Amino acid sequence: MKRGYAAHTQKQENRSSGTAPAAQKKGITSSEVQKFQEMIYCYYREHGRNLPWRMTQNPYHILISEIMLQQTQVQRVIGKYERFIKIFPDFSSLARTPLRTVLSEWQGLGYNRRAIALKKISQRVTEEFHGNLPSAVETLITFPGIGKATASAISAFAFHIPTVFIETNIRRVFIHSFFRDKTNITDAEILPLVEKTLDTSNPRQWYYALMDYGVMLKQKYENFNKRSAHYQKQSPFQGSNRQVRGMILKALAGASSVSEPEMAQKFQISKEKLTSNLIQLEKEGFIKKKRKKFTLA
DNA sequence: ATCCCGGCCT
DNA sequence: AGGCCCGGAT
Incomplete structure (x- = not known):
């Protein structure tokens, strides 16, 4: 778990507190925002994960990682990701590869329709956007297999746009930090806090830090996401x-x-x-x- | 049994 | 809002 972190993570010393003024509107003061950011970044400096897709700015690579990471654990994605981008190095490569070849490479990741989506995305990016993945969330969500969370993540990680989004680790952090004694917490309640605490000067690093903190919470405690209004048990796999x-x-x-x-x-x-x-x-x-x-x- | 850096369909 | 889609690690 203890590991060195990438050079870009060291730029955090002189980040601005650009979100502070807006934060005072809804129940969280600017000093609370600052304290929260300090805590998250403090953990990140010590325990931040150094993941392959965090070393790149290549939108294609980040897209592949984000699709693979949908409901799929990091450990399982790591091996598949590196091999996948080596075999299919860019949008046009994936666009012209037969689906059966892509599906063969996808074996073991699960949710196979993501492989079809990736191929369709690649075809449209090649044909309609000259091989350049759009950066705007509103455009990204028009692609198959890309919803709000994935679109926002791509936009933040590949294009440094301060998007506001929730995924399972982020949700866990906010439930733990701001809704300690509450149950049935909706994402609509959490979202304003995500916006107010966002480090707009470096959204990419901020969300990395937030997610790593969320992973730690899950390892250390019970899963706070059971108090989410959106939590639901998965139906049995055997016989399905x-x-x-x-x-x-x-x-x-x-x-x-x-x-x-x-x-x-x-x-x-x-x-x-x-x-x-x-x-x-x-x-x-x-x-x-x-x-x-x-x-x- | 539970979860995973969700999306889509009804 | 709720159900379904995958598979492996814990």
Whole structure:
């Protein structure tokens, strides 16, 4: 956990307190803002994580990392990220790569529709934006697989724009620091605090610090996010369609084509369940059926 | 069992 | 607002 941090993190000495005047409107004083920033940055100086996608300003690399990191733990992304950007070095490369090749590389990350989204994003960036990823949140959210959190993160990390957003680590920090004895906390309540405490002089570093602090809180305490109004338990994986879809795509990524009976034999699930999942995957553009055999699209 | 630097569809 | 989409590490 203890590790050196990148050179850019040392620039924090002379950051301005540009958010201070606005902070006094809603229940948090400028001195409270300053104290909070000090605490977060103090932890970051000691324990900040040095992650591969934090070493770059390349919008393509940051996009890949942000999509991979959606509901996927850092440790699992690290290995995949470096290999992925080596094999597909830029937007045009990913845009012209067959989906089956991308999906093969995606194996193990989960939520495979993200691979389709990345390819579509790459195609549109290549065709419509001359290979340059837009920097504005309002534009980024028009791409498939990019919602408000991912768009804001990309905008802050790749373009140094002081966007305001919440993801799971940020949420945990604010619940812990500002809503100690409250339950059912909505993101709408948290968002103004995110805005008021944001270090607008270096949003990239600030959000890195905030997230690292949130990771620490989770390791050290119970998960405060259970007090979020948006918290919900995940449905069981065993026996789910997610499991079946994963098995199908894994089988097709490892072979040129597989028939439905072959899959039924291998997976040991009901024919109805297999068929409905195959149909759904075909509808979503993952797979194709040719002469009774299925292949990746 | 629980969670992950969420998005999308209904 | 609530359900679903993946898979692995703890």
